[in-house]
Amino acid sequence: MTKRALITGITGQDGSYLAELLLSKGYEVHGLIRRASTFNTSRIDHLYVDPHLPGAKLFLHYGDLSDGARLVTLLAGIDPDEVYNLAAQSHVRVSFDEPEHTADTTGTGTIRMLEAVRLSGIKTRFYQASSSELYGATPPPQNEDTPFYPRSPYAAAKLYSYWITKNYREAYDMFAVNGILFNHESPRRGETFVTRKITRAVAAIKAGVQDYVYMGNLDAVRDWGYAPEYVEGMWRMLQADAPDDYVLATGVGITVREFLEIAFDRVGLNWEDHVRFDERYLRPTEVDALIGDNTRARTKLGWKPTVDGRELARLMVDADVEALEHAGRPWIDRVQLDSWRTPTAVAPVTA
Numbered sequence: 462m463t464k465r466a467l468i469t470g471i472t473g474q475d476g477s478y479l480a481e482l483l484l485s486k487g488y489e490v491h492g493l494i495r496r497a498s499t500f501n502t503s504r505i506d507h508l509y510v511d512p513h514l515p516g517a518k519l520f521l522h523y524g525d526l527s528d529g530a531r532l533v534t535l536l537a538g539i540d541p542d543e544v545y546n547l548a549a550q551s552h553v554r555v556s557f558d559e560p561e562h563t564a565d566t567t568g569t570g571t572i573r574m575l576e577a578v579r580l581s582g583i584k585t586r587f588y589q590a591s592s593s594e595l596y597g598a599t600p601p602p603q604n605e606d607t608p609f610y611p612r613s614p615y616a617a618a619k620l621y622s623y624w625i626t627k628n629y630r631e632a633y634d635m636f637a638v639n640g641i642l643f644n645h646e647s648p649r650r651g652e653t654f655v656t657r658k659i660t661r662a663v664a665a666i667k668a669g670v671q672d673y674v675y676m677g678n679l680d681a682v683r684d685w686g687y688a689p690e691y692v693e694g695m696w697r698m699l700q701a702d703a704p705d706d707y708v709l710a711t712g713v714g715i716t717v718r719e720f721l722e723i724a725f726d727r728v729g730l731n732w733e734d735h736v737r738f739d740e741r742y743l744r745p746t747e748v749d750a751l752i753g754d755n756t757r758a759r760t761k762l763g764w765k766p767t768v769d770g771r772e773l774a775r776l777m778v779d780a781d782v783e784a785l786e787h788a789g790r791p792w793i794d795r796v797q798l799d800s801w802r803t804p805t806a807v808a809p810v811t812a
């Protein structure tokens with residue numbers, strides 16, 4: 462029997478890798494996308510096959526986590542075996558600018574999804590994209606038993622989603638799990654998260670099209686892993702015999718400064734010559750250090766990450782250097798090309 466999955470946030474970094482993974486496993490994949498005035502599917506275009514053709518396995522549906530009635534109709538119609546709720550306003554700094562919108566999407570959006578599962582009467586397994594940001598001010602190492610202390614509107618919204626997912630598991634006997642994922646990155650990472658901001662800047666500076674990159678707090682420590690490995694962990698959580706919550710992390714923490722050093726070094730440049738401080742990239746409250754303990758996922762799910770932050774910095778620099786070198790040539794991966802078309806002049810000022 463072909464399994465069916467629904468992914469919210471399929472156009473994002475994780476959604477695109479998860480769709481690839483599930484299609485490779487023979488799933489029929491349904492994705493929720495937001496209607497926009499321009500195409501917003503560049504990360505999944507390479508997976509798309511005209512649904513009129515026989516053998517098409519990826520189906521996209523318009524919808525939004527702010528529209529509960531639409532979610533009920535969709536879930537009842539698709540009747541998925543697995544639901545991955547990845548959609549969110551996912552930028553921590555932006556959540557201070559747009560706290561109410563973040564609460565509505567990243568927090569209330571989750572209860573709309575859970576209610577849609579319950580009201581449509583379908584039997585499905587539910588994955589909630591929880592985050593290491595829940596730990597906030599609690600020092601590392603952090604595991605599933607570490608107390609939460611959110612430090613942003615984003616983290617507070619994710620805290621609500623974490624608990625409501627647990628509550629639906631207990632109240633309605635749903636197979637609902639929280640994946641508490643530490644930062645994970647890739648060449649498809651959004652351009653305003655710090656790793657990708659750095660690796661794009663390194664490529665542009667090396668190519669001579671930019672001189673400096675403006676940054677905020679370089680002392681923050683993050684446990685950066687590789688996104689394709691993390692979506693595999695999400696899938697494993699929904700294949701377990703019983704629902705539980707799991708941390709996915711590498712266990713290796715490095716500072717933003719060290720990431721910068723490795724990234725510039727990869728192309729033979731000294732980061733200190735090209736990095737300038739801009740206070741607009743600071744956050745009103747910062748999360749100083751996140752380093753995860755992945756023992757439960759390793760022992761119960763057999764999940765094992767192989768790429769840590771240092772290797773990731775090199776991998777992402779290589780991808781951005783390559784993308785910039787080949788920009789404009791037809792054979793380059795479209796995912797890479799599209800990100801270079803984004804003019805820096807319109808990049809949000811605080812991210």
Ligand code: NAP
Binds near residue numbers: 473641
């Ligand atoms: P991302 O690249 O920012 O993708 C977010 C996705 O959510 C996009 O597809 C976006 O659609 C969609 N979305 C946003 N608002 C929506 C709404 N109101 N209705 C429907 N869809 C909406 O995020 P990601 O890095 O892939 O992360 C996936 C999830 O994991 C997020 O929930 C994030 O908060 C969480 N998480 C991420 C990390 C990490 O390090 N990456 C760590 C822990 C947890 P558009 O393309 O139209 O904008």
Ligand code: F7E
Binds near residue numbers: 677682748
């Ligand atoms: O910041 C510092 C910044 O925006 C990392 C999301 O996926 O992971 C992500 O949240 C660190 C912070 O990610 C700049 O202050 C310095 O300490 O890449 P980031 P994040 O805030 O850790 C968690 C797990 C999620 O759940 C989120 O969805 O880098 N930093 N200078 C900077 N950050 C940015 N963005 N830009 C700077 O110029």
